[in-house]
Amino acid sequence: MEDLKYLSGFGSEFASEDPRKPGALPVGQNSPQRCAYGLYAEQLSGSAFTAPRHDNKRSWLYRIRPSVIHKPFKRSNVARYLTHNWDEADPDPNQSRWYPFDIPSSKQVDFVGGLHTVCGAGDPRSRHGIAIHVYLCNDSMRNSAFYSSDGDFLIVPQQGVLNITTEFGKMEVRPNEIAVIQQGMRFSVAVNGPTRGYILEVFDGHFKLPDLGPIGANGLANPRDFLTPVAHYDDRDIPGFKIVNKYQGALFEAEQNHSPFDVVAWHGNYVPYKYDLGNFMVINSVSFDHCDPSIFTVLTCSSVKPGVAIADFVIFPPRWSVQENTFRPPYYHRNCMSEFMGLILGSYEAKEGGFLPGGASLHSMMTPHGPDDKCFNAASQAALVPQKIAVGTQAFMFESSLSMAITKWGAETCQKLDAKYYECWQNLPKLFTDQLDV
Numbered sequence: 307m308e309d310l311k312y313l314s315g316f317g318s319e320f321a322s323e324d325p326r327k328p329g330a331l332p333v334g335q336n337s338p339q340r341c342a343y344g345l346y347a348e349q350l351s352g353s354a355f356t357a358p359r360h361d362n363k364r365s366w367l368y369r370i371r372p373s374v375i376h377k378p379f380k381r382s383n384v385a386r387y388l389t390h391n392w393d394e395a396d397p398d399p400n401q402s403r404w405y406p407f408d409i410p411s412s413k414q415v416d417f418v419g420g421l422h423t424v425c426g427a428g429d430p431r432s433r434h435g436i437a438i439h440v441y442l443c444n445d446s447m448r449n450s451a452f453y454s455s456d457g458d459f460l461i462v463p464q465q466g467v468l469n470i471t472t473e474f475g476k477m478e479v480r481p482n483e484i485a486v487i488q489q490g491m492r493f494s495v496a497v498n499g500p501t502r503g504y505i506l507e508v509f510d511g512h513f514k515l516p517d518l519g520p521i522g523a524n525g526l527a528n529p530r531d532f533l534t535p536v537a538h539y540d541d542r543d544i545p546g547f548k549i550v551n552k553y554q555g556a557l558f559e560a561e562q563n564h565s566p567f568d569v570v571a572w573h574g575n576y577v578p579y580k581y582d583l584g585n586f587m588v589i590n591s592v593s594f595d596h597c598d599p600s601i602f603t604v605l606t607c608s609s610v611k612p613g614v615a616i617a618d619f620v621i622f623p624p625r626w627s628v629q630e631n632t633f634r635p636p637y638y639h640r641n642c643m644s645e646f647m648g649l650i651l652g653s654y655e656a657k658e659g660g661f662l663p664g665g666a667s668l669h670s671m672m673t674p675h676g677p678d679d680k681c682f683n684a685a686s687q688a689a690l691v692p693q694k695i696a697v698g699t700q701a702f703m704f705e706s707s708l709s710m711a712i713t714k715w716g717a718e719t720c721q722k723l724d725a726k727y728y729e730c731w732q733n734l735p736k737l738f739t740d741q742l743d744v
C-alpha cells in the first residue's frame with residue numbers, strides 16, 4: 307500500500323503540484339499562453355459560470371494532454387443492471403428489506419461492471435433526481451476510467467478497500483470511510499478480492515455540510531476531516547485505454563491511447579474527497595426523548611425548498627445513550643421522505659436480525675416503520691442507565707425528499723428481497739388497558 311498524502315478541508319480553494327514537476331502550476335493566472343513543461347490548461351466546471359460565489363465550483367487542471375483527445379463514444383453494456391428506468395417494476399409501497407447482495411465469485415467483475423441500480427427517482431436530463439446503486443465486484447479496473455455526466459457519486463464501501471485513482475490524485479478508501487467523486491471527475495478503482503458497497507448519486511447539485519444552527523461552529527462532520535488527494539501524474543501511452551461515461555443513465559465507451567490520469571498540477575474548489583466516519587462528532591439528547599435522525603447528517607444535497615434535501619447522508623455511529631424516562635430506540639414513524647438504509651458493519655439497534663451488513667432496507671414515502679417486537683419489548687422494560695450503543699457498528703441512511711421506485715433488479719433479479727420482512731411487526735402486543743399508570 308502506498309503512503310498517500312492528502313489536503314485537508316471541505317470546499318476549500320486547494321492547490322497541488324506533483325513534486326516531480328515543481329513550478330507546473332501557473333502563478334497569478336489560470337491560462338498562460340504557454341504552460342510550464344508544455345502542459346495543457348483545462349477547466350472542469352462543477353457549477354454554472356455565473357453561480358453565486360458560495361456555490362461556484364471549478365478546478366483548473368494542468369495536464370499532459372487535454373481530455374478531448376479520444377475516439378468517439380459508443381454505447382457500452384458493461385453494466386447491464388445500471389438503469390434509470392423507474393418504470394421497470396410496478397410501484398411498491400411495502401417496507402422492503404434486502405439480504406446482503408451477492409458479490410460475484412464465478413467471473414471477474416470490476417467496479418463499473420458491478421454497478422447495480424436498486425432504486426431511484428428523477429432524471430439526469432432535467433438535472434433533478436437520485437439513483438441508489440450498489441457495487442459488487444472482485445477485480446480491478448484495468449486500463450479504463452469512469453466518469454458520470456449525470457451526478458455526484460457518494461461511495462460507501464462496505465467490504466474491501468477501494469484504491470481510487472482520480473485525475474486529482476489517489477485515495478485509499480476503507481469501510482467506515484466514504485468518498486465523494488463529483489460529476490465529470492474521471493476515476494479508476496482497484497480492489498483486492500470480494501468488494502461491496504453502496505452509492506448515492508445525486509443529479510441536482512453537490513453535497514454540502516449541513517448548517518449547524520444552535521449547535522454552533524463545531525460538531526457533526528468537521529470540515530478539516532475531509533481529505534482531498536494531491537496531484538500525481540501518470541505519463542503513459544496506453545493503447546486502447548477506455549473512458550467509460552455514464553450519460554443520461556446509459557454507459558458509453560471511448561478509446562484513447564494514453565492514461566487520463568496525466569494531471570501534473572491543479573487548483574480549485576471542485577475536487578474529489580474522502581471522510582472517515584469515525585471522525586463524526588455525535589450530538590444527541592442528554593435529557594429525554596429520541597432526537598430526529600437529522601442530528602446524524604454527514605452531508606446533504608439540498609433542494610430549492612429551504613430545509614428540504616434532495617438527499618441526506620446520515621449515519622448511526624457508536625455513541626452514549628443516556629436519556630431518562632424515555633423509549634430510547636427510534637420511534638414509530640411515517641415520513642414524507644424516503645429512507646434507504648444500509649449497514650456497513652455490526653448490527654442495527656432497532657432490528658437485530660435480518661438487517662445485515664451488505665444488505666439494505668427501503669421505507670418509502672408515508673410507509674410506516676419502526677422497531678420490531680423484540681426491540682420494542684426490550685426497550686420498554688430496560689433499566690435506563692447510561693449505555694454505550696452501536697459499538698462496533700455503522701448503519702447509514704440515504705434520506706430523500708423524492709419518492710423512489712425500485713428497479714427490476716432490486717425487486718426481482720437480485721433475489722435478495724425478504725418477503726417476510728413485514729412479519730417483524732406482526733407480534734407487537736396490544737397493551738391498551740383501563741389502568742392510567744402502566
Ligand SMILES: [Fe+2]
Nearest residue numbers: 639641645675
Ligand atoms: Fe424513519
